[in-house]
Amino acid sequence: MKFTEKKLEAAIIEPLGEQGFSYISGKSISRKPSDLLIKEDLRAYLAKQYKTANITSGEIDSIIHQLETLPASDLYESNKTFFKWLSENILQN
Secondary structure (H helix, E strand, O other), X not given: OOOOHHHXXXXXXXXXXXXXXXXXXXXXXXXXXXXXXXXXXXXHHHHHHOHHHOOOHHHHHHHHHHHHXXXXXXXXXXXXXXXXXXXXXXXXX
């Protein structure tokens, strides 16, 4: 049996759904195809999630800038860096 991208996506989407995350097809999201980050959603999420920590718009801008400047030349390393940032934050909460 061949492991395809569709199977990989299902292997990720299904467990997230079981944890209460909803799946939204990328085709239904209003953005330019070249935009990798959905900045408005990320900005709103960070503001809500860290409201009690008094996150500032400057801090949110800094986070978005860090994500935007991860190098595309080495996706493996960029993904590894992003995963590290994400896992460290999840462990702190």
